[in-house]
Amino acid sequence: MITNLKQGERLDDLQIKGYEIIQHPGKFCFGMDSSLLSSFVRVKSQDRVLDLGTGTGILPILLEAKTKGKHFTGLEIQEESADMARRSVLHNHLEEKIEIITGDIKEASAIFGHVSFDVVVTNPPYMIGQHGLKNETDAMTIARHETLCTLDDILRESAKLLPFKGRFYMVHRPFRLAEILSKMVTYKIEPKRMRLVYPYVDKEPNMVLIEGVRGGNSRMTVEKPLIVYEKDGSYTQEVLELYQPK
Incomplete structure (x- = not known):
């Protein structure tokens, strides 16, 4: 079955379990x-997972493909993106495993209730301030800049949504790492595992993957660096392996 695409949309192959996703370039x-975060996240068989700011639903779809989680929910404030996510869920026949909700991250705990998920994941806007801002309502701007939600909003709501020992996962930028770790501790989501991602072995890291535990003890493991590309621009073997189901 080919899902009806709207003007300008395309159907992209996710190269896992035959799943495809609707996107608008x-x-x-x-x-x-998002792909690397989905491989970093640890999901158990009975876990209920929430993706804050799901966009077109990529993380719930990839996590359903790669893990044995019980159910996945995506929360997205932009109705156009949420609509694409819902149609992708239907297209892949995942409506019993994935639900997409339109709503504001700042109100997530009110929408779902406290202690309602075992795992919270997020690929949030990275940029702060006015740097590079052109249109605050533009879809790309909202996805990249903290115009509609901040790091504090995400951590505050995640702390309310998770039970004691519930797990939080995020991909972000290394230039904000000190702020991220400090604020995670403030909201009692203890940083437990971290991995820096390097585009090439001789370049600076451009991503950081972080796991936190609600109410966890103060001890963090820093995993070995993840290198994305070989010198010739092809993916490293480890990155290729990360695309496979767990």
């Missing part, structure tokens, strides 16, 4: 960060 398409 003129809006915002998922990138390497």
Whole structure:
């Protein structure tokens, strides 16, 4: 079955379990960060997972493909993106495993209730301030800049949504790492595992993957660096392996 596409949309092959996703190249398409986060997240068989700011639903779809989680929910404030996500869920026949909700991250705990998920994941806007801002309502701007939600909003709501020992996962930028770790501790989501992602072995890291535990003890493991590309621009073997189901 081919889902009805709206003007400007395309259907992209996710190269796992035959799944495909609807995207609009003129809006915002998922990138390497979501793919790497989906492989970093640890989901158990009975876990209920929430993706804050799901966009077109890439993380719930990839996590359903790669893990044995019980149910996956995506929360997205932009109705156009949420609509694409819902149609992708239907297209892949995943409506019993994935639900997409239109709503504001700042109100997530009110929408779902406290202690309602075992795992919270997020690929949030990375940029702060006015740097590079052109249109605050533009889909790409909302996805990249903290115009509609901040790091504090995400951590505050995640702390309310998770039970004691519930797990939080995020991909972000290393230039904000000190702020991220400090604020995670403030909201009692203890940083437990971290991995820096390097585009090439001789370049600076451009992503950081972080796991936190609600109410966890103060001890963090820093995993070995993840290198994305070989010198010739091809993916490293480890990155290729990360695309496979767990």
